Amino acid sequence: MTVSHITVTGGGEYVVNIGRGMLSQADSFLGPILGPAVNKVLIIHPPTLGAVAAKLREDLRENREVLLAEVPDAENAKRIEVAAFCWQILGQADFTRSDAIIGLGGGAVTDLAGFVAATWLRGVKLIQIPTTVLAMVDASVGGKTGINTTEGKNLVGAFYAPHSVVCDLDVLENLPRNELLAGFAEIVKCGFIADEEILTILEADIDRATDPASNEFQRLIELSVGVKARVVSEDFTEQGQREILNYGHTLGHAIEHAERYTWRHGAAISIGMMYAAELSRMTQNLPDSVVDRQKNILESLTLPTTYKAEAWEHLLGTMKRDKKARGSMLRFVVLRDIAQPTILNVPDTSILYTAYQELTD
Structure with a gap:
């Protein structure tokens, strides 16, 4: 052992x-x-x-x-x-x-x-x-x-x-394949907010990376837990840095609520990460190559990257009740680049809608 x-x-x-x-x-x-x-x-x-x-x-x-x-x-x-x-x-x-x-x-x-x-x-x-x-x-x-x-x-x-x-x-070993892959959304998140080695392993061989019996799989679990351990050790009660772990979660949680929690968490977070990436492109000049890289990795895991256009008003209402909000100010984790997360405070919801339009199917 x-x-x-x-x-x-x-x-x-x-x-x-x-x-x-x-x-x-x-x-x-x-x-x-x-x-x-x-x-x-x-x-x-x-x-x-x-x-x-x-x-x-x-x-x-x-x-x-x-x-x-x-x-x-x-x-x-x-x-x-x-x-x-x-x-x-x-x-x-x-x-x-x-x-x-x-x-x-x-x-x-x-x-x-x-x-x-x-x-x-x-x-x-x-x-x-x-x-x-x-x-x-x-x-x-x-x-x-x-x-x-x-x-x-x-x-x-x-x-x-x-x-x-x-x-x-x-x-x-006996976990259904779609449930196993849904869990990889959080691994991808750790790669984009903190550790590019995760992304490199996923891109090198997606089949071995997602095989629970492989060394690559165990390495991805270790790297992802390591990311969370470092962040949590510095900010246990989410007063600062720990917020970066919420990359993709603000919209993701709203989608889970809209779907009455019938969706797997990873599927909702996958869409939430694409939304955060679009916000990042609009507000932080995140390179197109990073947004495309994220989409390609998520889709290689068969995770969704788009959502319903008509759902916006419901999603916005749910996000306003999100525990990460501060008063009427919505907060999102966005990226300046890979492993360079920051917090975006959004007083004007028009920019949020513009970014959402990039996701609609």
């Missing part, structure tokens, strides 16, 4: 473990991470990972009580009713501050598990075990937790760092 370790210091120091075979040796690997003081563990998981959760429970229960909480798939998990269901289990089982929660699943589950861990007794130990590309490179790292409301995505949440993150690439 070869595992690489990336240390994150934002919100408290913890390690992101990236490799293969960690869950097949769950008790010997996760046992020391949990520590001897943990007597009870709640594993929060979606229905599709019921068998994996049950196996993990058996592996960990020799010296502790392990409970399971099955929650809905995808964004349906991120509701206050689901969080309350998890709180109820914790209360009935008498979980204390010395016990632990494991988030086993994609980004929605790790967001939910983090929020439950942050709020139960004002904070209990949290282990994140992401099982999608998106969750590995984004949702499980950095301590952002949250649930959705009818008004928008992630409007209720907390900054709460995990105790440890375990990225076992073996769990991706």
Whole structure:
């Protein structure tokens, strides 16, 4: 078992473990991470990972009580009713501050598990075990937790760092191809905001880059987690530099809301990145070659780069409620060039509409 370790210091120091075979040796690997003081563990998981959760429970229960909480798939998990269901289990089982929660699943589950861990007794130990590309490179790292409301995505949440993150690439072997590729939107984002090596690997051989068994794939996960780790370590609560991680997310989240969260996150963020690139071209003189390069990489991953013309007014209304807005001022992460992100404050929405017209299908 070869595992690489990336240390994150934002919100408290913890390690992101990236490799293969960690869950097949769950008790010997996760046992020391949990520590001897943990007597009870709640594993929060979606229905599709019921068998994996049950196996993990058996592996960990020799010296502790392990409970399971099955929650809905995808964004349906991120509701206050689901969080309350998890709180109820914790209360009935008498979980204390010395016990632990494991988030086993994609980004929605790790967001939910983090929020439950942050709020139960004002904070209990949290282990994140992401099982999608998106969750590995984004949702499980950095301590952002949250649930959705009818008004928008992630409007209720907390900054709460995990105790440890375990990225076992073996769990991706059976991930549906379209879901795996959707997660690559966040990897592409890391390439354009911070690390051009990511883009070079993707362009060299897209098939090997997206093969979970390849060395290139593991390298992309490590590079992307490294980008997030560096940014989060400097700005845990998003007061400054961490905002660059939102490249493509302002419009992307609005599209997710418009589609009632039936779209994969990566698909919406892909369009959001193209929108941010068009804004960058208009306001920062971002070279055409960079915009074209981004579009080519996203399309090589079969990710969408256009959206409906008639959706603009709805999208604009949702963006005005975005948590990154400041009063009536909309804020976007844009690029001066590759690895040169900056923040654009937009008081006049006409420029936003002009950029959007470049995306309409």
